[in-house]
Amino acid sequence: MKIIVAVDSFKGCLTSAQAGQAVEEAVRCCCPEADVVTCVVSDGGDGMLEAFCRAYGAKLHTVSVHDPLMRPIQARYGITAHGMAIIESAQACGLTLMSADERNPLRATTYGVGEMVADAVRRGCRSFIVGLGGSGTSDAGMGMLRALVDAFAPAGGHIDDVLSGQMADCSFTLACDVDNPLCGPQGAAEVYAPQKGASREDVRTLDRRAAQFARMSAAHFGFDCSDYPGAGAAGGLGYAFMQYFHARRCSGADMLLDALDMRGIMQGADVVITGEGSADRQTLMGKMPSRVLSCAADCRVPVWLLAGRLRDTSLLRDAGFARLSQVTPEGCDLAEAMQAEVAVANIQRVVKDWLDSVKFV
Numbered sequence: 001m002k003i004i005v006a007v008d009s010f011k012g013c014l015t016s017a018q019a020g021q022a023v024e025e026a027v028r029c030c031c032p033e034a035d036v037v038t039c040v041v042s043d044g045g046d047g048m049l050e051a052f053c054r055a056y057g058a059k060l061h062t063v064s065v066h067d068p069l070m071r072p073i074q075a076r077y078g079i080t081a082h083g084m085a086i087i088e089s090a091q092a093c094g095l096t097l098m099s100a101d102e103r104n105p106l107r108a109t110t111y112g113v114g115e116m117v118a119d120a121v122r123r124g125c126r127s128f129i130v131g132l133g134g135s136g137t138s139d140a141g142m143g144m145l146r147a148l149v150d151a152f153a154p155a156g157g158h159i160d161d162v163l164s165g166q167m168a169d170c171s172f173t174l175a176c177d178v179d180n181p182l183c184g185p186q187g188a189a190e191v192y193a194p195q196k197g198a199s200r201e202d203v204r205t206l207d208r209r210a211a212q213f214a215r216m217s218a219a220h221f222g223f224d225c226s227d228y229p230g231a232g233a234a235g236g237l238g239y240a241f242m243q244y245f246h247a248r249r250c251s252g253a254d255m256l257l258d259a260l261d262m263r264g265i266m267q268g269a270d271v272v273i274t275g276e277g278s279a280d281r282q283t284l285m286g287k288m289p290s291r292v293l294s295c296a297a298d299c300r301v302p303v304w305l306l307a308g309r310l311r312d313t314s315l316l317r318d319a320g321f322a323r324l325s326q327v328t329p330e331g332c333d334l335a336e337a338m339q340a341e342v343a344v345a346n347i348q349r350v351v352k353d354w355l356d357s358v359k360f361v
Contacts, residue, residue, distance in 0.1 A: 001031060001033065001034045001035065001270050002034070002035040002036075002037070002268055002269045002270055003027055003031070003034050003035070003036050003037070003269065003270060003271055003272075003273065004037050004039070004265060004266055004269045004271070004272040004273070004301075005020050005023045005024050005027070005036060005037065005039065005272075005274075006020070006038075006039045006041050006262070006272060006273070006274050006288070006292050007019040007020050007023055007041070007273065007275040007276070008041055008042060008043065008046075008047075008274070008275065008276040008277075008287070008288040008289065009042065009045075009046040009047045009276070009277065010275075010276065010277035010308050010343055011045075011046050011277045011278075012277075012338060013277065013308065013338045013339075013340060013343050014340055014343050014344070015040075015046075015047050015050065016040045016041050016042055016047045016050070016051055017040045017047075017050065018340065018344070019275065019343075019347065020038040020039070020040060021038070022343075022344040022347045022351075023038070023275075023306075023347060023348075023351050024036050024038045026347070026348040026351035026352050026355075027273075027351060027355065029348075029352065030351075030352055030355040030356065031355060037265055037269075039260055039262070039265070040054050040055075041253075041256055041257075041260075041288050041292075042131070042252065042256060042288070043133075043175070043177050043251070043252040043253035043256070043286070043287055043288045043291070044131040044132060044133050044174075044175035044176050044177060044252025044253075044255075045131070045133025045134055045177075045252070046090075046133060046134055048088045048090075048131035048133060048175060048252065049076060049077065049078065049086065049087075049088035049091065049131070051256055052078065052086045052088075052129060052131070052255075052256060053078035053086055055256055055259035055260050056078070056080050056084070056086060056129075056259055057080060057081060058078030058079055058080045058084075058086050059078060059079055059080075060076050060077070060078055061076065061077060061078070061079060061119075061120075061123070062074050062075070062076050063076075063077070063115065063116060063119040064115075065091075065092045065111075065112035065115040065116055065119075066092070066109075066111050066112045066115065067093070067097045067098070067112055068092075068093050068094075068097060068098060068107075068108035068109055068110075068112070068136050068137050069098060069102060069107065069108065069109075070109065070111065073092070073097065073112070075091040075092045075112065075116055077091065077116050077119075077120060079120065079123060079125060082127075083124055083125050083126065083127065084125065084127040084128065084129065085117075085120035085123075085125040085127070085128045085129070086128075086129050086131075087113070087116050087117065087120070087128060087129070087130045087131065088131045088133075088134075089110070089113045089130060089131060089132055089133075089134075089135060089237060090133060090134035090135060091112075091116065092110070092111075092112025092113045092115065092116055093108070093109070093110045093112055093113055093135050093136060093137045093143075093234070093237070094134045094135060094136055095134055095135065095136035095195075095196060096134070096136075097136065098136055100197075103136060103197030104197055104198075105136070105137060105138035105139075105189075105193050105196045105197060105198045105202065105206060105235065106198070106202055106205065106206065108136050108137040108138070108139065108196070108235075109137060109139055109142075109143030109146075110135075110137050110139055110141055110142070110143040110144040110147075110234070110235075110237050110240075111143035111144065111146060111147045112143075112147070113130075113141075113143070113144045113237065114143065114144035114145065114146065114147025114148045114150075114151070115147050115151070117144070117147075117148065118147060118148055118152065121151075121152075121166060121167060121170065125170075126169050126170050126171065127170070127171050128170065128171070128172045128173065129172075129173050129175055129255070130172055130173070130174050130175065130241065130247075131175045131252060132174055132175065132176045132178070132230075132233040132234035132237060132238055133176075133234070133252075135196075135234035135235050135237065136196050136197075137196070137234065137235040137237070138188055138189055138192065138193045138196060138198065138206045138210075138235030138236060139235060139236065139237075140182060140188070140209070140210040140213050140214070140235070140236030140237070140239055140240060141236055141237040141238075141239060141240020141241065141244075142213060142240070144237060144240055145159055145240055145244060148162050148167065149161070149162060152165060152166045152167065153165075159244065163244065163245075167245075170245060171245075171246075171247075172241050172245045172246075172247035172248075173247065173248055173249075173250055173255070174230060174233065174238055174241055174242075174247050174248070174249045174250065175250065175251075175252030175255055175256075176230045176233045176234075176238060176249050176250070176251075176252060177251055177252055177253060177286040177287060178230055178232065178238075179229035179230055180192075180229075180230070180231070180232030180233065181226060181227045181228070181229070181231050181232050182210050182211075182214055182225075182226040182227070182231040182232050182236050182239040183207055183210050183211045183214065183226060183232075184207070186232070187207060187210070187232050188206075188210060188231075188232035188233075188234075188235050188236045188239075189203045189204075189206035189207040189210060189235075190203055190207060191232065192232070192235060193206050193235070196235070210226075210236050210239075211226075214226035214239070214243075217243050217244070218243075221243065224243075225239060225242040225243040226239055226243070228242055228249070229249065230242070230249040231243075233249075251286055251291065253286060253287065253288045253290075253292075254291055257291055257292070257295055262292070262295045263295050263298060263299055266295060266296060266299040266301050267299060269296075269299070269301045270301070271301065271302050271303070271304060271322075272292060272296045272301055272302070272303045272304070273303075273304045273306070273351065274288070274289045274292040274293070274303055274304070274305055274306075275289060275305055275306035275307050275327075275347075276288060276289055276307055276308075277307065277308045277309065278307060278308060278309040278310075278311075279305060279307035279309070279310050279311070279316065279324075280309075280310070280311035280312045280316075281311075281315050281316075283305075283316065284315065284316070284319055289303075289305055289321075290319070293305075293319065293320055293321060297320060302322035302323075303320070303321055303322055304322055304323040304324075304325075304354060305321040305323065305324050305325075306324075306325050306326075306327050306347060306350050306351070307324075307325075307327065308326070308327055308337065308343065308346075309326060309328060310324060310325070310326035323354060325350045325353075325354070327343070327346040327347050327349070327350045328343075328346055329346070
């Protein structure tokens with residue numbers, strides 16, 4: 001019997017590695033003879049650095065940068081044997097780097113992301129994968145660009161000095177499953193800034209500021225990326241990479257699954273167990289479980305989906321998931337359910353119930 005485990009993180013509770021280990025332990029308890037293959041996964045959000053570095057065989061490096069409030073912190077990023085840098089932007093501009101009282105997207109900056117990129121360039125990297133999930137910023141990437149000017153332009157210089165100089169041959173791929181534009185009703189400020197501490201007036205100010213920056217950038221370059229899908233990712237950081245570095249946006253989930261050779265791993269499997277913290281109709285919009293499902297469909301392997309919170313079960317079942325389970329019992333206190341040991345126990349209970357009720361041929 002061969003069982004594949006590819007569970008995304010349970011945000012704020014378990015990493016992908018921890019959730020996957022919980023599932024694997026339950027499988028081995030019920031089926032000691034099973035061949036269990038556990039993959040650490042991420043679609044570019046939480047856990048991106050660990051998952052992508054494992055998949056690409058990257059070595060971790062630590063660098064001193066600034067957090068969203070310009071406080072000194074240590075951030076990590078990966079470099080592969082071929083010199084490609086893997087950067088999780090949330091390492092420097094993540095929402096979790098600030099307390100609830102500190103969150104202020106009018107002030108928060110992506111400067112630290114630019115410092116991470118600059119460090120990788122100094123180490124010889126010219127190819128980059130950048131994960132855009134989990135940001136606490138909404139500065140349209142202006143902070144990131146400022147850091148690169150400070151790092152590579154001469155005194156009094158401009159971003160053009162960077163683009164024609166040390167970073168002239170750099171290429172960026174954005175691991176991103178968000179398709180929002182930079183501005184407007186579906187833009188970075190309107191959709192995501194309230195989650196980062198913005199008031200309604202702050203949202204209007206942020207949107208105006210981003211639109212003005214986009215107009216100035218378009219006038220300078222003669223083209224405009226502000227309406228591109230994903231430009232609004234990470235508070236507009238996606239836009240800055242697209243507009244200034246011609247970055248291309250790719251599905252983070254697909255990138256990782258290709259790097260893992262997931263279709264190859266699934267050959268001969270009896271079942272795939274996937275999951276995430278909250279599964280609903282948005283799961284089908286390119287999130288990791290839906291991409292795992294797509295791979296498994298190509299290989300004709302059934303997929304079981306578990307989630308801390310489960311909604312829209314009819315849609316998920318119609319999409320092709322063979323089994324669906326919410327691991328958190330109804331009525332359970334959320335704070336209790338979010339405790340790691342409780343979540344692990346709930347996951348293992350569901351997996352054991354599944355396996356006890358199924359016979360593999």
